[in-house]
Amino acid sequence: MTIPTYILKDHGFGKLSKTESNPRARQRLLILYQYSIGKATNDIAKDLYIHPETARRTKKSYLQRGLDSIYDRPHRGRHSKLAESDIDAFKAMIVSEQEKRAGGRLTGQDIQQIAKEHYNAHYTVNGIYEMLKRIGMSWISARSQHPKADEEVQETFKKTL
Missing domain, CATH: 1.10.10 (Arc Repressor Mutant, subunit A)
Incomplete structure (x- = not known):
């Protein structure tokens, strides 16, 4: 079994960071972008206001797992009852x-x-x-309409008011 290794020049991390909606993933993309342009760990840490170990771990994780490493893995704990x-x-x-x-x-x-x-x-x-x-369903709804409501009567009322 060969362990895949990834190269920091494989992806356009700067462009990817501009379209990423997840803030943690966006920060990881920015760290990887800084590494890809040749910056040192301590400089990256100063520029992004992070600990140098965070930058090192992000780079190490990317080199081992690739682009999937920018997203958090599932954590322990109770899983959803709905599959x-x-x-x-x-x-x-x-x-x-x-x-x-x-x-x-x-x-x-x-x-x-x-x-x-x-x-x-x-x-x-x-x-x-x-x-x-x-799951991304907003439960803000429009005002409900009565089943016996008559739109024509309402419109004529509005016009004659």
């Missing part, structure tokens, strides 16, 4: 359930029930909102 492979389907199900409603909106309890019935994932209501935040 990673089910997240897209879960999001689609929430959106379709919301669209099926004639009025009102889905609540945390409704989404909790969907997770329990379809994915065997038992969450508290607070846990549901945390999970929605983690």
Whole structure:
């Protein structure tokens, strides 16, 4: 088995850092960029206001693991009750359930029930909102519309007011 080694000239770290949204990954890209242009560890540490050991570890990690090293590895601790492979389907199900409603909106309890019935994932209501935040679903919605609302009557009321 050969251990892959990566070269600091393999990637355009400066360009990558400008488009990276993760702040920790962006800082690591900037460290690698500084190394790629030939700066010394202590100079990098002074320029970026970091400890020299941080710069050394970032470089060492990149040389061993490549570009994947700029992202944090998964940590220990409790994993999500909803499998990673089910997240897209879960999001689609929430959106379709919301669209099926004639009025009102889905609540945390409704989404909790969907997770329990379809994915065997038992969450508290607070846990549901945390999970929605983690998977990138904002739960700020527009004002709900009453199922018996008549738009024509509302428009004529606005015109005659």
